[in-house]
Structure formats: structure tokens, C-alpha cells
Amino acid sequence: MSNPLILTLSCEDRPGITANVTGFLFEHGCNILEAQQFNDQASGRFFMRVAFDPLGASPEALRSDLVAYAGRMGMDWTLARRDRRRRVLILVSKFDHCLADLLYRCRIGELAIDPVAIISNHPREAISHTHIGEIPFHHLPIKRDSRADQEAQVRAIAEKLDAELIVLARYMQILSDEQAAHFAGRCINIHHSFLPGFKGAKPYHQAHARGVKMIGATAHYVTPALDEGPIIHQAVEPISHADSPEDLVRKGRDIESRVLAEAVRMHVEDRVILNGERTVVFRS
Numbered sequence: 001m002s003n004p005l006i007l008t009l010s011c012e013d014r015p016g017i018t019a020n021v022t023g024f025l026f027e028h029g030c031n032i033l034e035a036q037q038f039n040d041q042a043s044g045r046f047f048m049r050v051a052f053d054p055l056g057a058s059p060e061a062l063r064s065d066l067v068a069y070a071g072r073m074g075m076d077w078t079l080a081r082r083d084r085r086r087r088v089l090i091l092v093s094k095f096d097h098c099l100a101d102l103l104y105r106c107r108i109g110e111l112a113i114d115p116v117a118i119i120s121n122h123p124r125e126a127i128s129h130t131h132i133g134e135i136p137f138h139h140l141p142i143k144r145d146s147r148a149d150q151e152a153q154v155r156a157i158a159e160k161l162d163a164e165l166i167v168l169a170r171y172m173q174i175l176s177d178e179q180a181a182h183f184a185g186r187c188i189n190i191h192h193s194f195l196p197g198f199k200g201a202k203p204y205h206q207a208h209a210r211g212v213k214m215i216g217a218t219a220h221y222v223t224p225a226l227d228e229g230p231i232i233h234q235a236v237e238p239i240s241h242a243d244s245p246e247d248l249v250r251k252g253r254d255i256e257s258r259v260l261a262e263a264v265r266m267h268v269e270d271r272v273i274l275n276g277e278r279t280v281v282f283r284s
Contacts (some may be wrong), residue, residue: 001215004033006270009070010280013039013096017073017277021048024069026230028057040275045279047273051082054225058078061164069277078270086268088113091154091171092120096127098169098190100164104134111261111267116161119154123171142173151179158183167264168222170256179225185274187222187233188267190197190260192252204248207239214239217256219263221274232263232272 007025011017025032034051052056054062063079069075072281092099099118105111119132119135121127124137138157140150158166166187180187193216207215216236235258237251266272266281273280 002054004051004082005059005079006082007050007052007066007077007079008048008270008273010045010047010077010275011073011075011271013044017046018048019262020073021050025052027064028054028062030054030057030062031246038280038282040280043275045275046169046274047282047283049271049273082269082272083112085112085114087116087162088165088167088264089154089158089161090115090118090167090169092127092169093172094116094122094126095172095253096130097253098257098260099127099132100130101261102167102169103130103135105261111265113165113264116163116275117157119157120152121171130141140255147176151176155182159269165264165267166222167260169260175222175225180224183222185221188219188260188263189222189227189229190256190263191218191220191227192256195219204252205245208243208248209243212239215252215255217252217259219259221239221279228277230274230277231268232279232281233259235259235262 009021022032022035031053032050033053035048037048039046066077066079084099085205090099090102102111102113103115106113106115115135117138118132119140121140121142123139140153142150157163164186166183168187168189170190204215206207214236216234218231219233220227220231221229235255237255239248239251266283269284271284272284
């Protein structure tokens with residue numbers, strides 16, 4: 001088997017799309033390994049993800065023919081090797097549990113990512129519990145009058161390192177509208193709540209004060225609208241009346257790490273397609 005490719009596409013829904021796409025791949029001598037599709041009746045859009053073995057077909061020739069084919073069909077599409085590792089820039093503040101979890105999953109081969117750098121608004125000592133190895137670390141502090149300059153430095157680092165994905169691993173700074181727009185569709189944030197939920201510095205203490213029976217976490221794409229970007233993955237954790245605020249914080253760390261890692265995995269495996277303010281997620 002040669003290196004499998006992943007084709008994702010979306011277009012206006014109409015009869016025969018699946019037959020057309022699979023026929024196109026068949027005509028190019030490809031063998032389909034996995035295919036998932038979704039017809040969104042609300043938006044009238046069609047979404048599809050196909051994993052296939054190109055066999056003898058040249059990926060370059062496939063891509064060239066896809067440009068013409070997708071143009072005729074009015075499709076938005078991507079084509080990538082299934083085994084390609086994505087270059088990821090990670091932003092973090094003082095809480096490093098999500099960062100540590102991502103790096104561990106990367107080291108054991110669970111996440112197909114190459115962390116190209118870590119940026120923090122706090123010194124390296126703030127995340128001293130986490131072993132980052134040889135990954136470059138950039139301390140870019142933020143002051144009231146320096147946010148624009150700091151964000152420009154982040155963009156410059158991302159461009160220089162060809163970062164394909166930006167991950168906010170409990171980065172406790174609100175991105176400007178300009179920054180959010182610059183990284184649209186390739187910046188994932190983990191929110192310490194099952195959106196919509198408690199906002200602010202101590203969400204778990206707020207949840208405890210309200211006597212909630214479950215807490216959660218939400219991973220979403222970043223948009224100018226704070227914590228309202230398209231949701232990729234969510235999960236919840238049962239809570240008892242006996243749980244203290246510290247218990248909620250402990251459980252919160254665990255669920256935040258799991259939810260963010262799953263969202264990153266689905267993104268780098270090309271399982272997420274944007275659908276307006278929502279997402280279509282083809283789970284494995």
C-alpha cells in the first residue's frame with residue numbers, strides 16, 4: 001500500500017455527489033479505504049471525507065485534476081497525506097496541564113503533530129513542571145500598551161516556522177479581533193466550561209457556588225466573538241455535592257486536557273470541516 005491520502009470537500013448539496021467523487025477516484029485508479037458524508041438540510045450543504053490509497057496514481061496529477069474537477073462542481077476541498085505531521089505552535093500561560101498532555105501524546109505517537117515552538121506571556125519558570133525538551137520557548141509578556149506588538153511577534157513566529165495550527169493550551173489572554181481573524185480556521189482554544197457557562201478567573205469556584213451537578217470543557221476554533229467559535233469537541237464530568245472547589249479544579253484539569261487533545265487529533269486528521277458557525281466532525 002502506498003501512502004494513503006485524505007480528501008475533504010464541501011459544496012452545495014445535490015444528487016449524485018457521492019457517485020461523482022467515488023467515480024473520479026476510481027477513474028484515477030484509487031482504492032477507497034474509508035468514506036464518510038453528511039447532508040446538512042439546514043444549510044443545504046454537502047460534506048465528505050474520503051481516505052484512499054492512490055495506488056499508482058501520482059498525487060501531483062491527482063491534485064491538478066482535482067482543481068479542474070472541484071471548480072466544475074463548485075467544491076471547497078483539501079487533499080493531504082494521511083501520515084503527514086502538522087506543524088503546531090502552542091500558546092500557554094501559567095496552567096501547563098494541557099501543554100504537558102499534548103507533548104506526552106506527541107511523544108508516544110498518539111498525535112501526529114510537530115510542536116515547532118511554545119509561546120507564553122509568562123517566563124519559562126511558570127511551566128517548570130513540564131518537560132519541553134528542545135522545543136523553542138518564547139517569553140512574550142503583555143502589557144496594557146504592548147498587546148499589538150506582542151501579537152505581531154506571535155504572527156511573525158508562526159509565519160517563520162510555517163505553523164499550520166495554533167493551539168491555545170490554557171492561554172489566558174483574549175486575542176484581538178485582528179489576531180483571531182488572521183488565524184481563522186487554524187486556531188483551537190480550550191475553554192474551561194461546557195459552553196455556555198461560567199466565565200472569568202475562577203470558573204470552577206463559580207460552578208461550586210451554584211451547586212452544579214456536572215462540569216465540562218469545550219474546544220473550539222477561535223473567532224473575534226469571545227468563546228463563541230465553531231465547537232469541535234466537548235465533554236462533561238459528573239459532580240457530587242461532596243466535591244470541593246479543589247476537586248472541581250482537579251477534575252477540570254483532566255477533562256480540559258482530554259477535550260483539547262481530541263480536538264487537535266480530529267483537526268490534524270482532517271476530520272473537521274467548518275459549516276458556518278458550526279462544524280461537521282467525522283469521528284473515527
